[in-house]
Amino acid sequence: MIDVKVDGRLKSQRFRQEREADWRRLERLIDKVEKGAMSSLSDEEILAAPVLYRSTLSSLSVARATSLDRGMIDYLETLSARAYFFVYGSRETLRGQLGGFFAQKWPAAVRGLWRETLVSVALLVIGALVAGWLVGQEADWYYAFMPKEMAGGRDPAATTEMLRSTLTGAKNSDGLSAFATFLFTHNAQVALLAFALGFALAVPSAALVLYTGATLGAFLALFISRGLGVEAGGWLAIHGVTELFAVSLAGAAGLRIGWAVAFPGEKSRLDSAAAAGQHAATVMGGVVVMLFFAGLLEGFGRQLIVATPARYAVAAASALIWGLYFYGPRRRAKT
């Protein structure tokens, strides 16, 4: 009690006055970081941050136990939380992250999804076979599988000559880049939807893949019935290998999430969903990239490469590249 008599101040008051400068320094530092001025921090500040964070954190626990100054405790709580997110936050550079993603994480995630990928591809093939068979039985089924705007005049009512003419590329390159961009954005949006639908217990994802397969099957069945099967195959495969693979992966990602939510196994449902979500999201990040290439191949490649053998060659090359990239042997990951 003697010390209180000397200057009249409370213990908690002096505690606060002695440390206030450090807290304010940390606050200014975090303000700077949150404004996105990470690079403007001096070396000295970067070194000081963890030290200031730890002393603030210990101030917080002392204050909670000994002080009734609510303003100070609230302030220290929010300041410590903000500093925590900075000190323990991600500080990898964008380049390092992208490098790691393409070199290791993405292919590894795709390989880890092989079971779902097989199921997804099987769904695609089943959809194609069933639709093809139905169109073969009764041509009117074609309209059930193919939306009008996608058909673009390629329907059973068209003559064989007209169908053949749709398979050759446009000779001039006007409008191709807009077309490619449209295809990319549209397909990427559908792929993201297939992924998101996985949350609804995977059934809508599977349905979306099945439907994509059905459209494909109906299309091929129509052309095969007119003896244009090989040409139509080339027309599709030049970009289809990449695009359909990407769609299958998106469907697989959705299946993984749906499965994890429905049957979490030994983990809790929340943990299981989060783990599956992280895995599937890694795959999806790459799927968007794949669809970008598919859009380029569809918009430019298909219109500029007209010979059917050349189209098949491009298709085979892309299949080989993706196959080796994802499933080929590679040096063991460092992690």
Next chain:
Amino acid sequence: MSDAATVKLTRSFVTPEGVDLRLQLADAGQRAGAFLLDAAIMIAVLVVASLLIGLLGVGALAAAGLKGGEVIAVLWLLGFFLLRNFYFIGFELTAAAATPGKRIMGLRVAARDGGRLRPGPIFARNAMRELEVFLPIALLFSPGVEGGGGVEGWMYFLGLSWAGVFVFFPLFNKDRLRAGDLIGGTWVVRAPKRKLIRDMADEGAERLLRYDFTPAQIDAYGAKELHVLEDVLRQRDRRTMRAVADRIAGKIGWVRGASEDDYDFLSAYYAALRKRLEARLLMGVRRRDKHDA
């Protein structure tokens, strides 16, 4: 800080240093507010950019014909795609881990397990917006209702309520997780910027020198009353202070002089009470309110 609603949304979050940060989760209203702000920003950007690109397009068409118009179309398509899918992802990847809307509401995204917030979860939580936002909107404005009634109408209604499950998902769990948070393993916490407010004991301790309360007089109240008194002192409303001062003086049997200022008295009593309660706190006794022994 201690009303029931905030307590319900407080989660213990222990740092590696062993201190519990007691994070506050964002409530549904704040989440919705942040989203609406973001949506407004996105729409504003879209409209302004579309107008600009449209004007550029007219110029380009005049200058370079179809080729010029094509570049503009590519720009618009790509811009729209990036805005729709990467607005949220881009902002949440920054150090603040929050979109402008969240920042305004004082929120940020954090990993539920307390670890680093990685790009994968951010992608996952925002890709889910496809299901939570864009699908319901598409359904809402989809054709097929013109027929009215019948099976079509019921299908539409069922589809909409199915989509509604995902929109209102955060209302059905205690952590206010939306589907994207669930898949991403994230949650949204409050991280407001709070200024260090004045310590009310600074003035009280000086005034306390002029007052001489007995230990019995000081022991009349607990921490809850202390905080009420603190609020009264901060607001410094004359009539409230008079009422409170009379109340306290009556309870502790303090005879007040005619010229005694309410603020001085309350401020001094605040300092005395806090000193006493903090001294007991040091001994490990926390007196919650006046009924607490």
